[in-house]
Structure formats: structure tokens, C-alpha cells
Amino acid sequence: MKFLEFDTITEIFSTMRQSKLRTFLTGFSVAWGIFMLIVLLGSGKGLQNGVSSNFSNNAVNMVNVWPRRTNMPYKGFKAYRRLRFKDQDMEMLKNHFPQIDKASGIISLYGRTVSYGKEYGNYSIEGVMPDYKDIRILSIEAGNGRFINTVDMLEERKVAVINQKIAENLFRGEKPLGKYIQIGGIAFMVVGVETKTSNDENGYCYIPHSTAQTIYNKKGYTDEFYFTVTGMDSPEANEAFTIALRKTLARSLIVHPDDTAAIGVWNMAENYVQTMRIFSTIQLFVLIIGLCTLVAGIVGVGNIMVITVKERTREFGIKKAIGASPANILNAVLVESVMITSVFGYIGMILGIGLLEILSLIMGNATGAGGADSPKVFLNPSVDLTTVIIATGILIVSGLLAGYFPAKKAVNIKPVEAMRAD
Numbered sequence: 549m550k551f552l553e554f555d556t557i558t559e560i561f562s563t564m565r566q567s568k569l570r571t572f573l574t575g576f577s578v579a580w581g582i583f584m585l586i587v588l589l590g591s592g593k594g595l596q597n598g599v600s601s602n603f604s605n606n607a608v609n610m611v612n613v614w615p616r617r618t619n620m621p622y623k624g625f626k627a628y629r630r631l632r633f634k635d636q637d638m639e640m641l642k643n644h645f646p647q648i649d650k651a652s653g654i655i656s657l658y659g660r661t662v663s664y665g666k667e668y669g670n671y672s673i674e675g676v677m678p679d680y681k682d683i684r685i686l687s688i689e690a691g692n693g694r695f696i697n698t699v700d701m702l703e704e705r706k707v708a709v710i711n712q713k714i715a716e717n718l719f720r721g722e723k724p725l726g727k728y729i730q731i732g733g734i735a736f737m738v739v740g741v742e743t744k745t746s747n748d749e750n751g752y753c754y755i756p757h758s759t760a761q762t763i764y765n766k767k768g769y770t771d772e773f774y775f776t777v778t779g780m781d782s783p784e785a786n787e788a789f790t791i792a793l794r795k796t797l798a799r800s801l802i803v804h805p806d807d808t809a810a811i812g813v814w815n816m817a818e819n820y821v822q823t824m825r826i827f828s829t830i831q832l833f834v835l836i837i838g839l840c841t842l843v844a845g846i847v848g849v850g851n852i853m854v855i856t857v858k859e860r861t862r863e864f865g866i867k868k869a870i871g872a873s874p875a876n877i878l879n880a881v882l883v884e885s886v887m888i889t890s891v892f893g894y895i896g897m898i899l900g901i902g903l904l905e906i907l908s909l910i911m912g913n914a915t916g917a918g919g920a921d922s923p924k925v926f927l928n929p930s931v932d933l934t935t936v937i938i939a940t941g942i943l944i945v946s947g948l949l950a951g952y953f954p955a956k957k958a959v960n961i962k963p964v965e966a967m968r969a970d
Contacts, residue, residue: 574852575892578943581845582893585838585939586900586931592834594908594929596827607683607776609649612814613793614772615801622804631801631810633770644796647777647789652677653770655760662710662753663730664718671714671751673731675760677701683774686742693725693740700756707756709740714751731755734763777817783825786818842939849943850950853885857954864959874959881955885947893940900936904929 615631635653642648655675662671680686681695688695693709700707708729715724724738736755761767780786794811797803803810864877908929 570852570856571888574849574856574888574947575895577845577848577852578889578947579892579896579899581842581848581943582896582936582940583900583903584841586897586936587903588834588838588841589831589935590900590904590929590931591907592827592831593931594904594911594927596831597929598911598927607685607816608820609776609778609780609817610683611775611777611790611793611817612772612812613775613797614812616810616812618803618807618810620804620807620810622807623802625802631803633773634768635770636768637797637800638770638773640800641773641775641793641796645777645789645793647779648775649778650679650682650776652680652683652774653757654680654772654774655757655764655766656771657760657764658750660732660753661730662714662718662751664724664727667718667720669714669717669751671753673753673755673760675757675764676754677757679776680754680774683776685744687744688740688742692743693738695740695742696754696756701758704759704762705756706734706736706759707739708736709742709754710738711742711744711752714753715741717751729753732763780817781821783818783822786815786821790815790818842942845943846946849889849947853947853950854954857881857951861961864955865961868959877959878952878955881951882948885951886944889944889947890940893943897936897940900931904931 613633615633618625618627618629618631621627633653638651638653642651653676657673657675659670660673661668662673663669674680676696678695678697678701681688686695688709695709696707699705708731710718710724710729718724718729719727724741727738728735729738730736731753742752742754757770761769777786777789780789790813794808794813795805797811798805798807801811867877868874908927911927
């Protein structure tokens with residue numbers, strides 16, 4: 549193909565060496581546009597990933613409900629009455645709200661002595677139901693046993709799932725599975741080791757909810773409810789669910805309808821949906837800025853190519869006078885444009901991705917006042933490679949068009965008139 553003749557390529561490199569500043573300015577416009585697009589989109593994604601990771605300790609559609617004290621007298625009951633949840637309240641909510649998927653009551657006991665042999669420590673004991681593992685996204689790796697199951701609940705078994713911190717402190721390298729620990733003087737067999745909460749300041753020990761009710765004199769009662777909900781993808785739907793949940797529990801517990809502070813509700817789904825909506829807006833804003841930067845690069849390439857062709861009109865006339873065809877001259881201009889935009893576009897992409905990797909390394913290793921478990925704001929910045937390729941393609945096409953039309957006009961000028969051009 550004449551389009552890629554060796555002489556044409558040699559001539560292009562010679563022209564680029566002779567016009568280093570022009571080549572650099574054209575390439576810089578391309579590289580800068582790609583670089584800024586990658587950095588902007590990647591940073592926006594990193595910010596979204598960082599904030600989203602703060603929801604990863606629980607299912608993003610989790611709802612936590614707990615009883616407080618009443619603030620208003622109602623139906624013969626005085627104000628400041630301490631409320632208590634019953635098991636029936638959770639079953640009533642599951643039957644009343646089809647949005648509720650998984651559910652677990654929880655009985656929490658803090659600072660209880662847990663021992664094995666001569667080792668002991670004060671840890672948190674939580675009586676939970678089987679669904680609690682999925683609601684709080686707890687992790688039990690292969691070979692580390694299992695979580696609390698339905699049979700444990702029905703038979704009120706004295707079994708326990710401990711987290712890695714307790715396993716390390718009490719067992720000192722021994723395998724905990726099948727061993728017995730003492731919780732307040734009562735023996736529990738370890739059936740699982742949970743790893744997700746290992747970095748928490750407190751060690752956690754999970755036992756069947758029914759067993760905790762019997763041992764700690766809370767038969768029929770629970771401290772809190774945890775649910776996951778489905779089908780609520782907007783802040784409005786979650787807000788309506790929260791209001792309805794409070795009203796339904798208020799009727800069951802005989803609480804004044806306006807006493808909203810008597811029942812605590814944390815709807816994580818509402819917070820998550822609102823946060824993701826904000827980030828969708830941020831991503832759109834970042835995309836618009838990135839596209840504007842890209843357009844600026846296109847304009848820069850176009851202007852430089854137009855000036856370049858105008859400056860080379862005399863050169864084109866000389867080439868035509870010594871026998872070069874208009875097609876050969878035009879091909880050389882287009883191939884030069886493609887080479888510059890492709891090479892510098894690749895350089896801009898590499899620099900942009902490199903900067904994102906450096907930011908990811910720095911921000912990923914940074915911890916706040918809370919240490920490794922502190923909230924994150926920036927994590928794993930990334931950009932869709934397809935977006936980068938499309939953007940580079942747009943710049944290449946823009947460079948081609950910017951060079952084609954003025955070059956087409958220049959090569960069609962008669963050689964005598966071209967050589968007279970300034």
C-alpha cells in the first residue's frame with residue numbers, strides 16, 4: 549500500500565524531527581486530554597468506592613430497630629416507660645411487611661468473661677439467629693466451621709462461634725473447633741471461627757438466640773431486631789417504610805403515635821440509596837468536565853493541524869513540482885496525524901493510569917484516627933478501558949479531520965501558486 553510506503557514513513561519522521569515544537573504541542577494536546585479524562589473519571593470512581601466500602605460491614609439493605617423509653621404518656625401508661633421487644637413483635641413485622649427478607653433478633657452482653665484452660669478475657673457475647681450472618685455479612689472461611697443454625701436454635705444448644713481475635717487470644721495456636729470454652733462458667737462448644745470482625749477492638753462470641761434467652765433470663769424477649777429489606781430503591785420508599793415500621797411497632801407496644809423517639813430505627817438502605825444518588829450526580833459532573841477537557845484537546849489538535857498545513861503549503865507545492873502526487877502528500881499528512889495522536893494518546897493513558905495507581909497506593913495505605921477500621925473516602929480508583937479507547941479514537945479521528953480538509957485544499961493548489969505561499 550502506498551499509504552504505508554517506507555519512504556512515506558521516513559519522510560514523516562524527518563518532518564517530525566524538523567518540527568519538534570509543533571509535534572510536541574500537537575501531542576501534548578492529545579496526551580493532556582486523555583490524561584485529565586482518566587484522572588477525573590478514576591478519581592470520581594475512587595471516591596465512590598471509598599465511601600461505598602464504609603457500607604460493607606453490613607448488608608446495604610439492612611435495617612436495625614431497637615427499643616427506647618417513651619417520652620409521652622399514652623393509654624394509662626406513664627412517660628419514660630422502658631420498652632422491650634418480644635419475639636412475637638419480629639414475627640408480626642415479618643408478616644406485616646413483605647419487604648422484609650432476612651431477620652434476626654439479637655441479645656447483646658458486653659464484657660463477659662470467656663476462658664479456655666488458663667487463658668481468659670472479657671468479650672462481647674451476642675445471642676443471634678441464623679440470618680444474622682448474612683445481615684452483617686460475617687465471614688467464615690472454609691475449614692473454620694459453621695455459623696449458628698436452625699437446629700441450634702430449636703434445641704437451645706450450647707454452641708458458640710468466636711471471631712479470630714478470641715481464637716488467637718485463648719487458644720494460642722490450637723485449633724478451636726470442637727473445643728469447649730467457658731462463658732460465665734457455662735461450657736460452650738466452638739463450632740465456628742469468624743474472621744471479618746477480627747480487627748475490631750472487641751472480641752465477639754456468637755451463641756444461639758434461644759440459648760441466650762434461657763441462660764440470661766430473657767425468655768421471649770430480645771434486645772434489638774435486624775432485618776434486610778428488598779424492593780426499595782429510592783429514598784422516598786425507604787423513608788415511607790421507616791415511618792410505617794415505627795407506627796406498626798408503636799401500636800404493638802402501646803406507644804403514642806407521635807412519640808417517634810421511643811423506637812430507634814437505623815435504615816441503612818435509605819442512607820445507601822441517598823449516597824449512591826449523590827455519587828451518580830458527581831460521576832455525571834466529572835464526566836462532563838472530562839469531556840470538556842477532551843474537547844479542549846480536540847480544539848488544540850485541530851488548530852495546530854490547520855496551522856501546520858498552512859505552513860507547509862509551499863512544501864507541498866515543491867513536492868508536486870518534483871512529481872509527488874496529491875494522494876501521496878495527503879497520505880503523509882494523515883499518517884503523521886494518526887501517529888502523533890496515537891503515540892501521545894497512549895502516553896497520556898499510561899501517565900493517567902500510573903497516577904491513579906500511585907493515588908490508590910497512598911490513599912489505600914492511609915488510615916484515619918480509627919486505624920484500619922476507620923471510614924475510607926478513597927479506594928481503588930479505576931476507569932473503564934473502553935471509555936479511554938473511545939476517547940483516544942475520538943482524538944485520532946479529530947486529528948485526521950483537522951488535517952484532512954486543509955491538506956486536501958493545499959494539495960489541490962497548483963505547484964506554482966503553492967510555492968508562492970508565505
